[in-house]
Amino acid sequence: MQAEKKVFIIMGVSGCGKSTLGMALAEHLKIPFFDGDDFHPKENIEKMTQGxxxxxxxxxxxxxxxxQIAMKHKDKGAVIACSALREAYRESLQKGLEKNVLWVYLYGSYPELLGRVSDRASHYMPSTLLQSQFDTLEPPPYGIHIPLSLSVDQAISRILEDSNISG
Structure with missing residues (x-):
């Protein structure tokens, strides 16, 4: 499997480290990184800011x-960080590129993640919305599952190993 032919979607609830891992993985594989939060319409950000x-x-x-971003990069590869909480959302994200997607699910407990979200000063999503994300979450039975206990380097090693990608 060639990394440059895959779109890695790093998914999970807020605060799990999607952006941190996504940026590091993209840098390691020398492919572009896109943070899903950067593509929310203004109305979504306003809603979340209001809790x-x-x-x-x-x-x-x-x-x-x-x-659309994933489709544009399906032949070159990319990393996208996106919560992708429900199966229906994941189906929308991978429409037209099923064989080119590699899912990475970051997970942890509510208390672990509440601490992380509460410590973020520069993000528009308040910690009060974390429970709604857990309520919405449908963990995927597929993909590479990465616990929060792994370091970024350990997570990248696991992703490369589990996907048979050399890097």
């Missing part, structure tokens, strides 16, 4: 935009 959870209709155009 209002996003609904499916809020997420639909956002997921479509991330799918």
């Amino acid at each position: 209002i959870p996003l609904g499916d209709s809020d997420r639909k155009p956002w997921l479509a935009r991330l799918n």
